Amino acid sequence: MNSADLPADLFAAWESAVAFRLFADQTEPTLSIPEQIAARVGERILRGDMATGERIGEQELAAGTGVSRGPVREALRILEREGLVTILPRRGAIVTELNAAEVRELMEVRAGLFEMVIRKLHRSRPPELFALLDAGLARLLALAPLEDRGSDYAETVYRIHILCARMAGNQRLQRMLTGLSLQSLRYSRLGLLSPARRQRSAALWQQAIEALRAGDVERTIALTHQRIEESGDEALRRIDGASAART
Secondary structure (H helix, E strand, O other), X not given: OOHHHXXXXXHHHHOHHHHOHHHOOOOOOOOOHHHHHHHXXXXXXXXXXXXXXXXXXXXXXXXXXXXXXXXXXXXXXXXXXXXXXXXXXXXXXEEOOOOHHHHHHHXXXXXXXXXXXXXXXXXXXXXXHHHHHXXXXXXXXXXXXXXXXXXXXXXXXXXXXXXXXXXXXXXXXXXXXXXXXHHHHHHHHHHOOOHHHHHHHHHHHHHHHHHHHOOOHHHHHHHHXXXXXXXXXXXXXXXXXXXXXXX
């Protein structure tokens, strides 16, 4: 399969605000100027257009967006809250460094929160749940073997997580998982760079969906933990390799 053979993005109909990834917990987001700036810069960071450790100049960003430095500072604080930017004394804002300790913490908490989502979905069985999951899985299976589609695959996983959290019907849980999934998206991309890793991930997704459809919630959870842990381990391996190459 090549890019031209990809199926339509069938589950986009469920999304509405997911396009505003930084504010995906809002049903119909009306973004303030600082939020708009944060969303724009955050998108560049998540796409990898801004390098880890790269300085984000307030003045340059203000000039580029046609606003004063006040809204820019507020936007940078939003990005700091979401773990994408680090604000350093006397140095200003930089793109947050990727590090092994954070990977372990994020993946552990993310798996725990998504386990709660799975249990709630198992009990409530929303009418559109399996249509959503099947559409998402179809896209994962199509993207998995393609070269240079790791970012698209990781993005699709992010979207499935957020949409499942919405269906679970707990807004606080949804907000927590949204923020955590956004922070871990950079690491997920590292863990899903190779087609072999993505195909393994897609197989675990498929098995988990089949288990949930059969009502086996414990197997669904075990497979989900395994999928997240394996992606985290691969991200750690790549971070360690990059660190070793620099020393």
